[in-house]
Structure formats: C-alpha cells, structure tokens
Amino acid sequence: QVQLVESEGGLVQAGDSLRLSCAASGRTFSNYAMGWFRQAPGKEREFVATISRGGGQTQYADSVVGRFTISRDNTKNTAYLQMNNLKPEDTAVYSCAAKGGDYDRRDKKYDYWGQGTQVTVSS
Numbered sequence: 001q002v003q004l005v006e007s008e009g010g011l012v013q014a015g016d017s018l019r020l021s022c023a024a025s026g027r028t029f030s031n032y033a034m035g036w037f038r039q040a041p042g043k044e045r046e047f048v049a050t051i052s053r054g055g056g057q058t059q060y061a062d063s064v065v066g067r068f069t070i071s072r073d074n075t076k077n078t079a080y081l082q083m084n085n086l087k088p089e090d091t092a093v094y095s096c097a098a099k100g101g102d103y104d105r106r107d108k109k110y111d112y113w114g115q116g117t118q119v120t121v122s123s
Contacts, residue, residue: 022096
C-alpha cells in the first residue's frame with residue numbers, strides 16, 4: 001500500500017502561482033510513477049501531468065503546457081505540481097496518484113490516490 005497526502009490548495013487570483021505537494025509513504029517511492037489529475041464541478045476527472053519513476057520523463061495536458069511543472073524528489077518521497085499563471089478554468093480538486101511501472105496519462109492505470117485538494121482561481 002502507498003499512502004498519498006496532498007498539501008492544502010487554496011484560493012488564488014488569476015495569474016498567481018501555487019505549488020502542490022504529494023507526500024508518499026508505505027512503499028519505496030521511487031518504484032512508482034506519479035500523476036496529477038483534477039476534477040472540476042460537473043466534469044469528469046482529467047489528466048494534468050505525469051512523471052516517470054526517476055523523474056526524467058514528464059507529460060502534460062495541452063491545457064497546462066508551459067504553465068505547470070511536475071517534479072519529484074525521491075529522497076523526500078514527495079511529488080510536486082508547480083502551477084504558474086493560473087486561470088479560472090484551472091479551478092478543480094487536484095489529486096495525486098501513484099502507479100507501478102511506466103508513467104501514464106490514464107487515470108485508470110493508477111493504483112493509489114490521495115484525498116484531493118481544492119484549488120480555486122478567481123478572475
């Protein structure tokens with residue numbers, strides 16, 4: 001089992017930056033690819049970003065390319081999502097997830113999930 005705990009999100013203004021963290025425990029963190037997903041009210045959960053086990057490979061949703069950066073520190077068992085130039089359409093509950101093997105954009109491939117954290121961007 002892997003336990004994932006996201007940091008608190010928050011209410012920010014459009015154009016602001018926010019960094020989410022995802023602290024993992026229970027198993028060897030470096031054995032798991034990590035992903036960030038989000039779900040806005042009335043919408044399905046969508047992929048945001050994913051990172052390989054070693055951190056050398058990443059993928060992003062088109063909507064966040066150039067604004068969001070996923071990273072990880074395997075010595076701290078933590079993954080991060082740096083969000084810059086936030087927009088109102090980024091408002092959602094953000095969740096981190098872990099999976100064994102290769103990184104992936106598909107939420108159904110992930111085995112473990114955090115509880116989610118609310119990010120609200122006002123215009």
